Amino acid sequence: MFSIILNEMRSLLRDKVSMFFLLLFPLLMIYMLGTFLQNIDIADYEIGEIRLGAVLDAEDPAFTGFLSELEDSNDVVLTDSSDLSALLADVDGGTLHAAVHLDENGDITLHTGTDATKNRALRIMLESFLYLNDTYTACVTETGDFTVLSQLQPTEESFSEAKELGMERTMIDYYAVAMVVMIMFMASTVSGASSFQNEDSQRTAARLVLTGTSRVKIFLGKVIGTLPVIFMQIGVVMVVSVLFFDAHYAANLPDNLLLFAMLFIGTLPLTALGMLVGIVSKIPPAAIFQPTSWALLFFSGSFSKEIYVEGFSDICPPYLIQQAAFDLTLFSRPDGALTVIAVSLVCFVIFSALGILAFSRKELSK
Amino acid sequence: MNKILLIARNAIARSKIFVLLSVLAGVMVCLAYLGGWHSAIDFSGNGTIDIGVVDMDDSFLSQHFRTYLTENLGMNILDETDYDELTKVLIDMDLSVIIEVPEGFEASALAGEFQKLTLTTTNDYENTAFIQAYIDTYMQGVSAASKTANGDAELFERILDSASADSEPLAMESAVVTSRDAEVSASAFRVATGFYLMLVMAVAICVNFLVVTDKKQNTLNRMRISAVGSLEYVLGTVLSCVLICAPTAVIPLVFIRISGDSIGISFPLAIVYFILFLLFAVGFGLVTSLLFNSMETIVPVMVGFASIGCILGGAWFPIDNTIGALHLVSYLMPQYWIMNYIDSVQDNTLVSLTADSSALTCVGILVLFVVLMYLTAAVCYGKKRIK
Numbered sequence: 001m002f003s004i005i006l007n008e009m010r011s012l013l014r015d016k017v018s019m020f021f022l023l024l025f026p027l028l029m030i031y032m033l034g035t036f037l038q039n040i041d042i043a044d045y046e047i048g049e050i051r052l053g054a055v056l057d058a059e060d061p062a063f064t065g066f067l068s069e070l071e072d073s074n075d076v077v078l079t080d081s082s083d084l085s086a087l088l089a090d091v092d093g094g095t096l097h098a099a100v101h102l103d104e105n106g107d108i109t110l111h112t113g114t115d116a117t118k119n120r121a122l123r124i125m126l127e128s129f130l131y132l133n134d135t136y137t138a139c140v141t142e143t144g145d146f147t148v149l150s151q152l153q154p155t156e157e158s159f160s161e162a163k164e165l166g167m168e169r170t171m172i173d174y175y176a177v178a179m180v181v182m183i184m185f186m187a188s189t190v191s192g193a194s195s196f197q198n199e200d201s202q203r204t205a206a207r208l209v210l211t212g213t214s215r216v217k218i219f220l221g222k223v224i225g226t227l228p229v230i231f232m233q234i235g236v237v238m239v240v241s242v243l244f245f246d247a248h249y250a251a252n253l254p255d256n257l258l259l260f261a262m263l264f265i266g267t268l269p270l271t272a273l274g275m276l277v278g279i280v281s282k283i284p285p286a287a288i289f290q291p292t293s294w295a296l297l298f299f300s301g302s303f304s305k306e307i308y309v310e311g312f313s314d315i316c317p318p319y320l321i322q323q324a325a326f327d328l329t330l331f332s333r334p335d336g337a338l339t340v341i342a343v344s345l346v347c348f349v350i351f352s353a354l355g356i357l358a359f360s361r362k363e364l365s366k
Numbered sequence: 367m368n369k370i371l372l373i374a375r376n377a378i379a380r381s382k383i384f385v386l387l388s389v390l391a392g393v394m395v396c397l398a399y400l401g402g403w404h405s406a407i408d409f410s411g412n413g414t415i416d417i418g419v420v421d422m423d424d425s426f427l428s429q430h431f432r433t434y435l436t437e438n439l440g441m442n443i444l445d446e447t448d449y450d451e452l453t454k455v456l457i458d459m460d461l462s463v464i465i466e467v468p469e470g471f472e473a474s475a476l477a478g479e480f481q482k483l484t485l486t487t488t489n490d491y492e493n494t495a496f497i498q499a500y501i502d503t504y505m506q507g508v509s510a511a512s513k514t515a516n517g518d519a520e521l522f523e524r525i526l527d528s529a530s531a532d533s534e535p536l537a538m539e540s541a542v543v544t545s546r547d548a549e550v551s552a553s554a555f556r557v558a559t560g561f562y563l564m565l566v567m568a569v570a571i572c573v574n575f576l577v578v579t580d581k582k583q584n585t586l587n588r589m590r591i592s593a594v595g596s597l598e599y600v601l602g603t604v605l606s607c608v609l610i611c612a613p614t615a616v617i618p619l620v621f622i623r624i625s626g627d628s629i630g631i632s633f634p635l636a637i638v639y640f641i642l643f644l645l646f647a648v649g650f651g652l653v654t655s656l657l658f659n660s661m662e663t664i665v666p667v668m669v670g671f672a673s674i675g676c677i678l679g680g681a682w683f684p685i686d687n688t689i690g691a692l693h694l695v696s697y698l699m700p701q702y703w704i705m706n707y708i709d710s711v712q713d714n715t716l717v718s719l720t721a722d723s724s725a726l727t728c729v730g731i732l733v734l735f736v737v738l739m740y741l742t743a744a745v746c747y748g749k750k751r752i753k
Binding site for chain 1 (some may be wrong): 454459486500504513524525528535539677692
């Protein structure tokens with residue numbers, strides 16, 4: 001069995017082009033996606049400076065004061081005018097982002113431009129102002145006492161305090177995990193299936209059986225033979241991405257070892273599944289596993305973090321592994337990783353048993 | 367000529383699945399174009415931002431505050447209330463802010479002493495000041511209600527309810543009268559082109575399939591001793607693959623033409639770009655199938671080039687000079703020249719480090735890429751013959 005293991009390792013390592021792409025491709029994807037998408041990975045578009053036109057056809061000290069406060073905040077550049085149509089033309093042309101009109105009846109209308117983020121910010125600011133006015137009015141109407149208004153002066157007090165999260169996950173950190181999961185699903189299944197199909201087509205499997213080697217040993221030897229290569233792939237990607245791309249995995253060594261163990265053990269059932277399919281199917285393994293893996297990885301957000309389909313993505317194995325990895329790396333919570341390890345081992349035993357059964361019954365090419 | 371057509375016909379007959387894939391790919395490019403239309407930013411300003419609220423007070427005031435955030439400010443509060451789970455969503459950038467309402471929020475407000483709301487954002491969130499301003503305005507109103515109520519909880523609640531009941535939504539009108547359809551359709555075309563550049567490389571794997579199968583079955587050697595020449599075999603194979611991959615280009619181009627949309631660049635130029643890249647993809651497939659012997663090796667090479675080429679070429683998202691030296695590698699990708707030209711025309715800016723990217727320059731460069739591929743294929747094929 002040891003010679004089978006050694007042979008399997010050598011044949012995998014011999015294919016230098018595949019090794020080159022299985023190692024280099026994920027590293028390139030980590031670097032490029034992590035670098036290129038960093039500026040796009042945002043929670044909200046920056047509002048920035050707003051150029052606002054204002055036409056006031058009525059006297060409203062409160063609204064005038066509100067506009068002055070906006071201007072003083074340095075976030076809004078105000079342009080006063082008496083010509084609404086000229087301002088609207090400026091908004092349409094892009095010179096102004098929006099215009100606000102206070103008509104003779106005291107009603108406020110916001111004329112929006114093409115920048116949705118600024119439109120939304122202005123809408124919220126004006127809604128807040130109107131609500132504040134309504135609250136002052138309610139104070140008067142509920143008490144029937146107009147004099148309360150004189151006691152209600154706006155304060156400079158801030159009612160909220162901002163704090164930063166204190167932890168972050170850059171896009172390189174995200175893809176450092178996602179691309180390792182991609183190796184797991186795309187490489188392990190195909191190499192597992194190919195190894196059996198190649199052995200069968202080259203009649204090597206039949207010759208091995210003729211020498212008296214049991215089929216169980218042959219199957220297990222081939223599975224174990226892939227382990228050092230998987231170990232190397234995952235290890236190289238993790239180490240290189242940390243050393244050269246400044247990726248961050250877990251914060252401490254035990255968590256990193258657990259992460260590595262999860263990713264490594266997670267590959268075992270995939271390899272066994274690949275071998276099982278390679279035994280029972282004559283279809284090229286790439287034709288089966290690559291589209292399937294690509295689709296699973298796509299909907300798991302491995303290529304784009306924004307892809308998430310509720311009810312489907314959260315049952316995809318790549319998604320579950322990624323979430324377990326992020327729980328471990330960001331929050332040092334090992335539960336997900338331990339669950340993945342346990343499920344992987346169970347699946348590995350099942351697929352291996354099925355694979356051995358299928359191989360035992362298979363008519364080998366002679 | 368007859369032999370070339372015979373080889374081409376035979377190759378197409380063996381690759382029916384790829385013909386189907388090519389048609390599917392063409393349909394996907396059309397869907398990407400339609401998706402590009404729909405994903406154009408709704409500039410009405412009625413969009414929402416997602417926030418999380420952790421309510422540790424669970425009082426009338428905290429409920430009123432939540433209602434204010436959703437109904438007056440149009441924010442979307444996530445169902446999740448656990449802080450740790452919300453933190454995960456925040457790290458994923460699927461949330462703008464987590465607002466924590468402290469315990470005793472209403473009691474302290476009624477007493478005129480206000481506990482501060484805590485806003486948690488990501489480390490570089492730029493809109494924090496705006497969100498603080500929205501909240502402070504609401505709390506000014508709460509402060510006014512508190513002073514008026516002077517400890518009377520019932521009056522306090524009536525004031526806040528009355529303010530909510532009387533509030534009318536802000537009147538909004540769009541001042542945009544000039545049609546933005548041309549901008550939107552040009553942007554959608556960019557998205558569709560990005561998908562096309564990736565999908566046509568995937569369909570071009572049919573070249574690999576045909577040549578590798580011929581190598582394994584010794585068809586190439588048999589052809590050498592037959593009346594079919596090497597050039598006829600290569601031309602027949604290339605012709606068949608171009609025909610197989612053609613639906614990937616033809617279907618979306620016809621779709622766009624029928625729709626009559628403006629795509630930002632001239633339509634004949636779009637046809638030229640699509641065809642040139644299709645020829646490049648087929649040539650690249652030919653080179654890889656002559657260099658390598660197994661599909662297990664070739665497919666990662668094709669997939670790798672398609673992915674990396676599209677990323678570096680700016681097919682999936684725009685790239686600019688801020689990526690440093692990697693931008694120089696982009697010049698080696700044919701995808702870059704197509705996307706660069708489209709971006710230059712649509713943005714009316716120069717995004718390249720080189721001189722003005724005229725259409726002729728880009729077409730010329732693409733032609734050179736195509737010629738390079740087929741020359742390389744000829745060299746590879748010649749070396750194999752000598753062996």
